[in-house]
Amino acid sequence: MTTAIPPTGSITPHGEGGEGHANHSLTGFIIFLCSESVIFLAFFSGYAVLKTSALNWLPAGVEGLEWRMPLINTIVLVSSSGTIWLAETFMARGNLWGFRALWLLTMALGGYFLYGQAVEWSELAFGFTSGTFGGTFYLLTGFHGLHVATGVLLMALMLIKSFLPGNYAKGEQGVQATSLFWHFVDVIWIILFVLIYVWQRH
Amino acid sequence: MTSATFPSSEPKPSWTRYFSFNTDAKVIGIQYIVLSFFYFLIGGLLAMIIRGELITPAADLVDRTVYNGIYTMHGTIMLFLFIFPVLNGLNNLLIPTMIGAPDMAFPRLNAVAFWLVPIFGTLLIASFFVPGGPAYSGWWSYPPVSLQNPLGNLLSGQGLWITAVALSGVSSIMGAVNFVTTIIRMRAPGMTWFRMPVFCWTALAAQSLQLIGLPALTGGAVMLLFDLIAGTSFYRPEGGGDPVLYQHFFWFYSHPAVYVIILPVFGVFSELFPVYARKPLFGYVYVALASFIIVGLGLIVWVHHMFPSGVAQWMRNLFMVTTMLIAVPTGVKVFAWLGTLWRGKLRLTTPMLFCLGGLFNFVFAGITGIMLATVPVDIHVSNTYFVVGHFHYVIYGAAVMGVFAAIYHWFPKFTGRMPYEGLGKVHFLLTFVGANLNFLPMHPAGLMGMPRRVSSYDPEFAFWNVLASLGAFLLGVSIIPFLLNMVSSWVRGPKATHNPWNAIGLEWLLPSPPAEDNFGEHVPTVISRPYGYGLGQPLVENQAAIERELTLQEATP
Numbered sequence: 001m002t003t004a005i006p007p008t009g010s011i012t013p014h015g016e017g018g019e020g021h022a023n024h025s026l027t028g029f030i031i032f033l034c035s036e037s038v039i040f041l042a043f044f045s046g047y048a049v050l051k052t053s054a055l056n057w058l059p060a061g062v063e064g065l066e067w068r069m070p071l072i073n074t075i076v077l078v079s080s081s082g083t084i085w086l087a088e089t090f091m092a093r094g095n096l097w098g099f100r101a102l103w104l105l106t107m108a109l110g111g112y113f114l115y116g117q118a119v120e121w122s123e124l125a126f127g128f129t130s131g132t133f134g135g136t137f138y139l140l141t142g143f144h145g146l147h148v149a150t151g152v153l154l155m156a157l158m159l160i161k162s163f164l165p166g167n168y169a170k171g172e173q174g175v176q177a178t179s180l181f182w183h184f185v186d187v188i189w190i191i192l193f194v195l196i197y198v199w200q201r202h
Numbered sequence: 203m204t205s206a207t208f209p210s211s212e213p214k215p216s217w218t219r220y221f222s223f224n225t226d227a228k229v230i231g232i233q234y235i236v237l238s239f240f241y242f243l244i245g246g247l248l249a250m251i252i253r254g255e256l257i258t259p260a261a262d263l264v265d266r267t268v269y270n271g272i273y274t275m276h277g278t279i280m281l282f283l284f285i286f287p288v289l290n291g292l293n294n295l296l297i298p299t300m301i302g303a304p305d306m307a308f309p310r311l312n313a314v315a316f317w318l319v320p321i322f323g324t325l326l327i328a329s330f331f332v333p334g335g336p337a338y339s340g341w342w343s344y345p346p347v348s349l350q351n352p353l354g355n356l357l358s359g360q361g362l363w364i365t366a367v368a369l370s371g372v373s374s375i376m377g378a379v380n381f382v383t384t385i386i387r388m389r390a391p392g393m394t395w396f397r398m399p400v401f402c403w404t405a406l407a408a409q410s411l412q413l414i415g416l417p418a419l420t421g422g423a424v425m426l427l428f429d430l431i432a433g434t435s436f437y438r439p440e441g442g443g444d445p446v447l448y449q450h451f452f453w454f455y456s457h458p459a460v461y462v463i464i465l466p467v468f469g470v471f472s473e474l475f476p477v478y479a480r481k482p483l484f485g486y487v488y489v490a491l492a493s494f495i496i497v498g499l500g501l502i503v504w505v506h507h508m509f510p511s512g513v514a515q516w517m518r519n520l521f522m523v524t525t526m527l528i529a530v531p532t533g534v535k536v537f538a539w540l541g542t543l544w545r546g547k548l549r550l551t552t553p554m555l556f557c558l559g560g561l562f563n564f565v566f567a568g569i570t571g572i573m574l575a576t577v578p579v580d581i582h583v584s585n586t587y588f589v590v591g592h593f594h595y596v597i598y599g600a601a602v603m604g605v606f607a608a609i610y611h612w613f614p615k616f617t618g619r620m621p622y623e624g625l626g627k628v629h630f631l632l633t634f635v636g637a638n639l640n641f642l643p644m645h646p647a648g649l650m651g652m653p654r655r656v657s658s659y660d661p662e663f664a665f666w667n668v669l670a671s672l673g674a675f676l677l678g679v680s681i682i683p684f685l686l687n688m689v690s691s692w693v694r695g696p697k698a699t700h701n702p703w704n705a706i707g708l709e710w711l712l713p714s715p716p717a718e719d720n721f722g723e724h725v726p727t728v729i730s731r732p733y734g735y736g737l738g739q740p741l742v743e744n745q746a747a748i749e750r751e752l753t754l755q756e757a758t759p
Contacts, residue, residue: 024307028383031413035375039417042454046425046436046447054442128434132442135434139425 029177033184040188043140044195050132057202059130067197073116074193080109081186084179091175096162103159106182110152117145140192147185154178223317225309226718227294228616230316234291235609241283241323246678248276253674256667261658269657270338271359277341278363282370283323285601289466290377292608293405295616297381299709300399302390302726304719307383315376322369329362337363340655342452345437345445349429356431364427371420378412381405390708392728399707399732400489404469407493408462411500415455422451446511453504461500464596465493467604468535471557474611475539476733477705478554479546483733485538492531499528509577510584518577525575529568536565552626556607559634563599567592570645588648594641603633606684614698618715621695625687632680639673700752706734706741711748713755
């Protein structure tokens with residue numbers, strides 16, 4: 001007998017004093033993000049260890065990484081953190097169309113980032129198996145790109161949800177979580193950009 | 203008001219719910235425990251083969267390659283398919299009932315996390331049947347051994363091993379997010395942090411460690427998988443990679459994993475000693491907080507597994523000191539338990555016996571742990587049976603015995619039946635004698651220099667190995683009275699009252715077994731600290747009325 005899940009917090013007064021009980025999902029999501037950041041931390045520290053201890057870091061025939069296009073991508077991603085924040089502000093004021101417009105803009109910026117990443121990948125002279133340089137480069141950018149794609153997908157879900165009647169109030173927690181995730185992806189990219197593109201000297 | 207809390211005429215839930223995608227934490231808890239014991243039997247069978255091989259110095263029972271696969275799978279199954287799932291089962295049963303929540307914060311996520319276990323379990327067991335056999339590089343899968351793929355197949359035992367471990371990580375992270383959120387947000391009214399039972403404190407600490415540590419192992423495992431099947435060279439020295447990097451990733455999680463295992467068992471000790479000594483837990487606040495000191499220190503000791511792996515001398519010294527420091531918060535707990543037992547009215551029931559035996563073994567394991575933390579000793583006995591003996595004292599001697607204690611103690615609450623004391627005591631005796639006979643001789647053999655993971659050895663070690671094998675077979679027998687007890691008492695054991703051990707705690711203010719949503723809408727308000735044995739103060743508001751109601755219900759057939 002699979003049971004219906006009680007609507008979160010509506011049955012029992014939870015927590016100390018029995019007040020606020022609406023934000024379990026957000027709490028859980030924040031805990032998950034903290035955990036997720038450790039996997040990036042692991043990859044970053046692995047990258048640093050491999051790079052500092054390598055004898056020949058760059059594979060033969062590779063001079064270094066082109067940084068202009070990734071810099072444009074960085075600007076795009078950072079500004080998308082701003083647009084998602086604005087979207088949230090509109091949501092808080094009850095301006096649903098303003099929210100949808102900026103939400104869509106954020107999705108477009110995320111999509112452009114993925115496109116830029118794909119173009120960059122296709123123009124590179126080295127592959128995943130080109131030593132630890134190639135391996136860590138594609139591992140880090142690929143794993144981050146996967147998160148960007150997930151973020152765009154989540155945003156699409158939230159956008160669809162905003163059109164369903166009666167889902168507006170319930171969708172808000174999802175919007176908060178998605179926005180938090182997007183800021184997370186953004187911060188990770190800034191660290192990644194510094195580690196891979198700015199720190200090129202070996 | 204209280205009458206609505208205990209609906210008396212509910213249809214008896216069908217047993218088939220244990221085989222379904224159920225979202226009730228109490229069902230999931232029992233699913234976890236029963237499934238984990240299924241894998242315990244498989245892992246135990248492998249242990250019997252290992253000890254059967256080692257009873258004579260010659261490699262005469264199984265082929266050497268097969269032997270490598272057997273000890274690898276024994277370790278992997280026992281850790282990822284037995285001890286973690288069984289502890290998650292206890293978490294599922296105890297956390298919501300102890301804090302007065304109707305269920306976990308995310309019931310569906312909880313069920314998904316459980317059903318991942320049989321999936322990756324099947325993957326892992328299936329690796330016995332792929333060409334080339336299961337993984338054979340030890341439970342830690344160090345490269346370069348774990349990067350060998352002589353048959354060249356995409357589907358190898360090692361690949362399946364990595365996939366299973368990664369899935370186990372996903373399942374554990376889902377569980378950890380759920381447990382932590384539940385403890386933070388769903389406590390009963392009045393249950394402040396320092397009115398929370400120690401088991402919940404230790405579960406919170408252990409699950410925080412999962413959240414911090416597991417992603418590192420998962421990241422390392424992903425890179426290992428790419429090295430194995432995609433041709434990268436993260437850990438391949440010939441391509442500029444670093445095999446020691448994997449060891450860092452592995453131990454950054456796998457050392458804290460020991461605390462993930464032992465912390466909830468500390469919680470069980472802290473719950474049970476007060477019940478069976480009839481005294482409040484000595485130094486409750488310090489016992490609770492020591493869990494988090496163990497978390498903090500536990501995250502910065504991992505290099506002690508790598509003293510012989512070519513790490514810098516300053517790292518060896520640093521990690522030797524941090525490892526020894528762990529003895530301080532652990533010692534706080536041990537002395538708090540001794541303080542609880544001191545001049546108590548001890549009742550030597552089966553759960554109490556398992557706790558006392560577990561504590562005894564744990565102290566022994568702690569002492570050999572301090573020896574191993576010392577760099578010169580560690581390098582001398584590295585990869586010998588001394589290490590094997592040490593961690594089996596921790597995992598079997600302390601943790602598994604603590605799990606048995608918990609099962610006997612809370613069995614009546616969640617099944618509504620009493621386990622049989624006689625069978626329980628036979629089980630305890632066989633386990634305690636078997637564990638010590640099995641694992642104690644490993645220490646002298648290790649000090650003499652017997653390496654681990656060998657199927658043949660110098661005849662001078664034969665005496666200790668014969669003793670260890672006899673102990674192992676005794677342990678193998680010890681599971682029979684346990685299984686008999688569980689099955690027969692669940693089917694037709696005496697009916698349990700709501701509080702058969704006369705214990706204090708929210709879970710003992712529920713009927714046995716509790717209703718599906720535990721307290722439902724009538725969560726009692728907690729007004730005092732736990733473990734008020736002999737103090738005469740009630741735990742919750744209207745406690746007398748609640749207990750009268752429960753007793754009345756039990757009296758009406």
